[in-house]
Amino acid sequence: MKPILKWAGGKSRLMPRLRPFLPAADCLVEPFVGGASVFLDTDYPRYVLADINPDLINFYQTVVDSPESVIQAALPLFKHANTSVDYFRYRTDFAQWRATRGLNRAAVFLYLNRHGYNGLCRYNLRGEFNVSYGRYKKPYFPAAEIRLFAEKARDTHTRFVCLPFEETLAFHVDERCAVYADPPYLDCFTGYYIAPFQDEEHQALTDALTETHLRWDVPVVLSGSNTPKTHAAYRGFTFHYTHTHCSSAAKGASRGKAGEVIATLPVRQSRPSTSEADGFLMDEWLEFV
Numbered sequence: 150m151k152p153i154l155k156w157a158g159g160k161s162r163l164m165p166r167l168r169p170f171l172p173a174a175d176c177l178v179e180p181f182v183g184g185a186s187v188f189l190d191t192d193y194p195r196y197v198l199a200d201i202n203p204d205l206i207n208f209y210q211t212v213v214d215s216p217e218s219v220i221q222a223a224l225p226l227f228k229h230a231n232t233s234v235d236y237f238r239y240r241t242d243f244a245q246w247r248a249t250r251g252l253n254r255a256a257v258f259l260y261l262n263r264h265g266y267n268g269l270c271r272y273n274l275r276g277e278f279n280v281s282y283g284r285y286k287k288p289y290f291p292a293a294e295i296r297l298f299a300e301k302a303r304d305t306h307t308r309f310v311c312l313p314f315e316e317t318l319a320f321h322v323d324e325r326c327a328v329y330a331d332p333p334y335l336d337c338f339t340g341y342y343i344a345p346f347q348d349e350e351h352q353a354l355t356d357a358l359t360e361t362h363l364r365w366d367v368p369v370v371l372s373g374s375n376t377p378k379t380h381a382a383y384r385g386f387t388f389h390y391t392h393t394h395c396s397s398a399a400k401g402a403s404r405g406k407a408g409e410v411i412a413t414l415p416v417r418q419s420r421p422s423t424s425e426a427d428g429f430l431m432d433e434w435l436e437f438v
């Protein structure tokens with residue numbers, strides 16, 4: 150299943166490498182859901198999908214509540230509003246009415262996502278969406294993806310929550326869960342929502358993930374860029390090595406192929422584990438630090 154939204158840092162391409170490390174559990178908790186590619190490409194009985202971005206969570210919740218209404222509201226924008234003048238007009242309205250939620254905001258969010266530059270989702274310090282116009286000839290309208298997303302979310306009783314990661318981990322994890330964390334990368338593109346995600350946030354995330362892991366004895370899987378900083382920030386995790394494409398260049402970092410790591414905190418008690426992951430580990434282990 151393909152994501153509805155274009156999302157910088159989306160994990161679709163990493164899934165074949167990531168899947169073997171995602172442990173069996175009754176519920177997968179994702180504190181950084183973004184484009185939801187992990188939700189769409191896994192098979193857990195239940196999910197908690199969280200993100201700090203209220204527009205994103207409003208969008209998903211509206212899609213699940215009424216997929217056909219989202220399609221009807223967004224389709225005319227895709228048909229009749231693909232010029233820079235239209236784009237900036239909708240972007241200005243979206244910024245001006247940033248406290249609103251519901252169907253119209255969800256439809257415009259989808260329009261801005263597919264017509265804006267490169268799947269970026271960026272806000273200024275006032276909380277106004279400020280991605281530039283993408284100049285795409287005919288942006289794809291993801292009607293099929295909207296319907297499939299809604300169906301899967303309903304079948305799995307998925308809960309959508311708009312919270313910072315600390316609160317998702319504190320209030321939405323129990324012993325039946327596994328956690329997959331995909332935070333904005335260190336040394337890569339970091340500005341998804343209003344506040345950037347920097348060294349202190351990565352340190353806070355390490356603490357929160359470790360605490361959650363120890364409290365519930367749940368497995369934790371994290372993805373990050375393969376840099377010494379990531380290894381230092383998440384020391385205590387076991388690192389596995391892979392590659393992906395980092396499509397959003399950071400200040401000073403070049404666009405292109407970037408190393409990617411998958412880091413894990415496995416459970417202490419015996420649980421079903423993926424033998425696939427064991428094989429992968431043997432082949433791909435990298436002593437980085």
Ligand SMILES: C[S@@+](CC[C@H](N)C(=O)[O-])C[C@H]1O[C@@H](n2cnc3c(N)ncnc32)[C@H](O)[C@@H]1O
Nearest residue numbers: 158159160181183184185186201313314331341
């Ligand atoms: C790398 S993206 C996740 C990509 C996702 N796994 C996918 O496959 O599309 C990181 C996400 O973290 C969210 N985010 C940033 N800071 C956050 C915070 N403090 N708490 C929760 N979510 C946050 C951003 O809004 C963004 O959607």
